[in-house]
Amino acid sequence: MADSDREQAKERVEVLTRDISHHNALYYREDQPEITDAEYDRLLRELRDLEVEYPELLRPDSPTQKVGASIAGTGFETAPHRSPMLSLDNAMDEGEMRAFNQRLGRLLDSENPGITFIGEPKLDGSGVELIYLDGQFAQGLTRGDGQSGEDVTVNLKPLPSIPSKLQISQEPFPPVVSVRGEVVLPLADFRRLNEARLVRGDEPFANPRNAAAGSLRQIHDIDYDRLRSLEFRAYALAEGKPEEVTTQWATLKLLDAWGFHVSPESRRCNNVDEAIAFHQSLQADRANLPVEIDGTVIKVDSISVQNELGHVARSPRWAIAYKFPPEQVRSVITGIEAQVGRTGALTPVAKLEPVQVGGVIVSNSSLHNQDEIDRKDVRTGDAVIIQRAGDVIPQIVRVLLEERDLKKNKKKSYEPYRLPENCPVCNTATIRLEAESVTRCPNLDCPAQLKNNLRHLASRGALDVDGLGEKLIDQLVDTGLVKRLSDLFALKQEQLEELERMGEKSAANLIESLQKSSQTTLTRLLIALGIRHVGATVADTLARHFRDLDPLIEATANQIEGIDGIGQTIAESIFRFLDSPENQAEIQRLRDLGVTWPALEADAGPQEGKLTGLSFVLTGTLSGPRDTFKQKIESAGGKVVGSVSKKTDYLVAGENAGSKLKKATELGVTILDEDGLENLL
Ligand code: IVH
DSSP: OOHHHHHHHHHHHHHHHHHHHHHHIIIIISSOOSSOHHHHHHHHHHHHHHHHHOGGGOOTTOGGGSOSOOOTTSSSOEEEOSSOOOOOOEEOSHHHHHHHHHHHHHHTTOSOOOOOEEEEEEEOSEEEEEEEETTEEEEEEEOTTSSEEEBOHHHHTTOTTSOSBOOOSSSSOOSEEEEEEEEEOOHHHHHHHHHHHHHHTOOOOSSHHHHHHHHHTOOSSOOHHHHHTOEEEEEEEEEOOOTTOOBHHHHHHHHHHTTOBOOTTOEEESSHHHHHHHHHHHHHHGGGSSSOEEEEEEEESBHHHHHHHOBOSSSBTTEEEEEOOOOEEEEEEEEEEEEEOTTSEEEEEEEEEEEEETTEEEEEEEOOSHHHHHHHTOOTTOEEEEEEETTTEEEEEEEOHHHHHHHHTTTOOOOOOOOOSBOTTTOOBOBOOTTOSOEEOOOTTOHHHHHHHHHHHHSTTTTOOTTOOHHHHHHHHHTTSOSSGGGGGGOOHHHHHTSTTOOHHHHHHHHHHHHHHHBOOHHHHHHHTTOTTOOHHHHHHHHHHHSSHHHHHHOOHHHHHTSTTOOHHHHHHHHHHHHOHHHHHHHHHHHHTTOBOOOOOTTOOSSOSTTTTOEEEEESBOSSOHHHHHHHHHHTTOEEOSSOOTTOOEEEEOBTOOHHHHHHHHHTOEEEOHHHHHHHO
């Protein structure tokens, strides 16, 4: 084996490892993948093949050895799975499916093992584990890294397809039941959700899977309608299986009897040929199914045979995900445009020669950001392969570089594309923070951002301007009455009366609420300015630290970063915003137009209240989002911290509290349940 080959393989393994980890984070943590599943699978396979060829390059932390992404820092408590949640190996075509069957024969030491399979749709959603204790739904976890997941119990409870109690007729209940399955968002609900997001100016979800995962991980302002439209479909019982249940088929039946939804498309297949036929018929019927699927899962039916086969690091040997081929079509890029979103993000969009992909005409495709363009090396004039990911949003899979090379001789230029240095809408210099992949227009007055920023300013947590709704904001901007945030406070009643659907009375009311909102607090003002990453908590931290706006404006990025609870990305974002002369002028104008806030006293707590000076830790499953409890405590002056120490005054423990409860008990910290907290408040 030539040394140079090995060297090359080593480098490639490093690149692949880094890329796959990057895509894992986008997929599992941010629910916003940049590449298609097929591309991801290609990367993972290439890595696995290299590791097989050069076993010495296989690292224990290789992405081929684990499932998903590390789940630190997502805002949910994590909890271990009862047993690891495995992933599945893939078969990309019939040949690989047959190879799987032959491997089973070899492993079972039989020429013709006559294996019965269960074919199920491979649901394209978010895998979860549900724990039932004595028949009651107790805890729900995301798959996470396979070993432990995020505790999203509160977000799972509203799902109509998750029974709060198992429908078991004969007592006693198995003490512990672990049901596994997929949370999916039916396609009809997915379309509805995305339309609503577009109207609100939010980025649409790329596919139902990201929408489902994103819904499950809502922490703030939980949208319960969204949760109720999710569906849980069960496909495995990891614990609590009665002895008489000896097959996957019987397991599905049992799950159905207990009150779970089980995919009605599932079939028993007597051999590999029937499994392949099942796969093909499901593929033909794919467009008529209510949920998105990306293949079939073929499982060995007999549980004793499953146990005999066992599993490897990532996946069981007794099941395989037999994927549908993606639909791919060739097109040509006629141009690349930068679009300014409502948060100021510049998104490069490729204009394509219109083509049909999977029944829809595609003429645009988002290129996400500069890194993505550089990675794919996409240029105007290029022939490309496009594909609809999850059958919804078209993506450019790759450039047909061969064609570029051919045509180059015909003097086509093929210049590499760079996002503009100035905003295409307002011409302000764009910025790109080091830690981010996004290029932005920082101008608060950019018309593309203005409406969104006005909406944010008027919202309840910010200046809370009564009566300043979306329609009115649109009119104010479209008529040119408001060109930047501060113009709001210069509005005259006569100007408002001119607007559609505005009478004398409503115009007067709006002037009055603007007047009221202009007497505000430093925290609210900081939120209202719409600085990226500055929400209620950060604004409050800044207000307490600096006590007034001017010291904050004068602070360096390092000084801001030195504050407890503020990281580098946030600090940089605040610094850049306040350092901009345009934004400083705007703040001055707000002041001139009467927006005021009192400076905070030297030792001011967040807010004076019954809980001032007391420190709290929250743990376990509470009856609502943790944030709600946090806000209640903080608005009464208390402090909520992450871990229990001797200085902690109270631990608020919900259901299934674990290590924190133990520690608090040991340290003699007072433990409260929700009622106890209410009493204190
Ligand atoms: S069985 C050990 N059945 O696909 C068995 N998984 O790529 C592993 N999935 O992690 C799970 N539909 O989230 C199984 N009918 C099905 C499935 C299914 C979708 C997901 C699941 C799994 C992933 C593996």
